[in-house]
Amino acid sequence: MKKTIFLLLFSVALISCKQQEKADLIVINANAYTVNDNFDKAESFAIKDGKFIAVGTNKEIQNKYTTLKTIDAQNNAVYPGFIDGHCHFYGLGLQQQKVNLVGTKSYDDVLQRLVAFQKEKNTTFITGRGWDQNDWEVKEFPTKEKLDSVFPNTPVAIRRIDGHAILVNQKAIDLAGISTESKIDGGEFIQKDGKLTGVLIDNAMNFIKIPKPSKREQIQALKDAQKICFDLGLTTVDDAGLDKQVIELVDSLQQTGDLKMRIYAMISNNKENLDYYLNKGVVKTDRLHVRSVKVYSDGALGSRGATLKDEYSDKKGHFGALVNSYEDLQNLAQRIANSEYQMNTHAIGDSANYVMLKTYDEVLKNKKDRRWRIEHAQVVDLKDFHFFKNVLPSIQPTHATSDMYWAEERVGAERIKGAYAYNDLLKQYGKVALGTDFPIEHVSPLYTFYAASIRKDLKGYPENGYQMNNALSRENTLKGMTIWNAYANFEEAEKGSIEIGKVADFIILENDIMTVDEKKIPHTKVLETYVNGEKVN
Template structure:
């Protein structure tokens, strides 16, 4: 008997001493792993920035030990959230300009501009976020008040979708834009032959050329501001839909110096100098940065009537919108990019733009496999064109666009055409996955609003009753996948992130509530209580 107890004691001592030392153990959690089986767990072990084990609390405690342990107190944990389409640097830039989001009238826009200029005087006033569709008078504004208040100071106010400017006469003069200026791929809006100050899509480039460039310090601050906002919402990877070489290199240098930690999937802006550099250089990949795609603009936005439609706008006879990038250029770009390892990600809103992009993809990718090219937004699709997504093309969509646009989308598109708009379930059924994002700062940063819009198809006031075109709502499981593993797959990163599995980066979020089970109307109120990136707490 003494020998028996001796052997048991030795076995216990041996089992304790053979526990593997890890950096962090999280236990007593409600974990949605988002693995292939969409399995659940209650504990995770983390070492060297990666998950080493996932299982139940008793199992993990028997095999691992750590000086740092976290009792999750039953809270819900999901993989680090990925925003599959946003403007990360643009969000940071917005923190330095007049915030016009949520303005209810043009008078309020003017008031905010005046107040901002009094507080932070600038030689060139910039603002972003106005949306005439939110105003009682749903017409484009004009520059008259800006001319009166700021006759000698240029002003450029960007529409919320980034596809239109309202500028004053001073800015027009600096850019050399007159009533006789001709344009392609957009519109210089006039009334009775006179400039209104509204520029849609390509003409905005003339204004951009006269806006003073940001200093290095301002660029760094913008990136850090955007990171803090993103991490606060549980985003651990952001797909920035269009960056220049200098900002990509700045992100890399800040990450290498430990001054920026959020992971960035950088889409290279479609400018000759960017393509000449990156396509020749090839894929750039670190743990924090992935550069392997090109962002192309097909057309404009529906809200500013710049989206390219096959038939005229229902609320503007004779107006079709416009292609920002001509059809022949999209086709040539597709051929050029297909000859490299880069991915092509093209903004396409209108049904005309979407079919142009889909046909160009089909032709360029003939005989090629696993290229994962994306259609960014895929917003209005003709019923006959959904089948293109069966061929490995990934729809990258933003659910809050549906709930932002639903008040006027049918006015723009008509009763029949709107049925093919914001059709996320139809796209999922054809493509097998959807990558979900926000398009922030066009929409709010909150991924919880993304989740809510995808499953409930309502605004936060629960309008409309029963949801907007609910046949295209996503399930909660599909939505979480779209914000994690499917987004990671669309980035060629499914082996390193997107689910809580051994060997992947220990990026995860602890939610205030169980987003998978609470009533739908409570989803917008969920918060990211704690955020971990590479096993290190960032919030």
């Protein structure tokens, strides 16, 4: 009798094992936010061939699937891999090879970092980025005299944190052939007492010919950027402005497996890129997607290059300037509208936003599902918000918490009501794409989440949050960093949520940012990052 029962149980177990399907990886005991249409949560999911094949409870998944590899998430929070909707991935990597001037508290602080860098590197052309005069006690643009005294024979070119102004020394000016008579549309050579100060704005920066990195340096830059991003939970990045040569290098490194990051590449707006890609059409692989053009309409608010309808509140008679002419922007929009490509336009000031929104409205008539984006949408006239019903806002929440100390001085009490108005933008389109604009801002998507939903800086200022009527809910913020960013990239069917058939990109965090006390959000650690079910950090 005992033998019969044993054989019966053995047969049932054998049949049960045969019925189980094989998975490459199973995750159990997860506090997982799927970010599907119902915003469901799950305990477990199974992965095969780099995709989610089942999502459910521990019991459901373990009964149906067998695997040689199981991850116990220990009830930690699990999310779809974060997507940065607007950044400069390649630029972040290159920045690792330059002077880091982020956080400098004075011009002298900048000089000290330059001297220390040059002592270590001894380069023939010193470059760097990150200074911001708004963080200094003297909130005026620096002038080049101190730079000339420290570096009389070595050219120096250091970008402001927003990338729309650059400080150069006399040696760099001489190499570029710039004089007090130099002029350019969409830019400015700032002068004081009839002399060049060394600060160049927007298109004027193009005069400075900084040596191009070698291929070895480019490859290292991409690998450096990947490590930083994977460690912080990013699995897809939208690189806002790449040239054909860099895109092809990215593709080659992805094909060899040296680069595992997924990249949505916006091509830079120049003749070579446009002629090649608009004729070639959309480029799509498992990890690379090329189908958009990054365009600049104006500069930045911090350097007063953003184009405003009325003069700057803190600089009478100054309105900023378009960096491309109105006619060129219209012609470009029409050309892109006649292709398969998406147009993603940098627009900061209310005038630049209006110009681009009107242009989009005109050229996209009778064209469906183009998902054209305004990048930043930073200052928008309250009368113009309705245009966003058909235009996707691509916004960077940490810009609000970085600029809030001085933004109202630039635009005044009335215009500030339409600035950094993320919830108002969401109400118009129904979705927002969220990013960082790194390395202008910190890379961490958790800072993005905190700035969007809590609207404070890392010191907890202001106590009640900045313009909280335009804060996003935590749920909408998470969507904006995952499924809505996937949508912005025409990739919502393949990523952005933990659902069957989608790529198995997910992250495990030490805290549940949907419920944890707000103070813990920006300091939450990313425990593990997975791309295609493969651990990458």
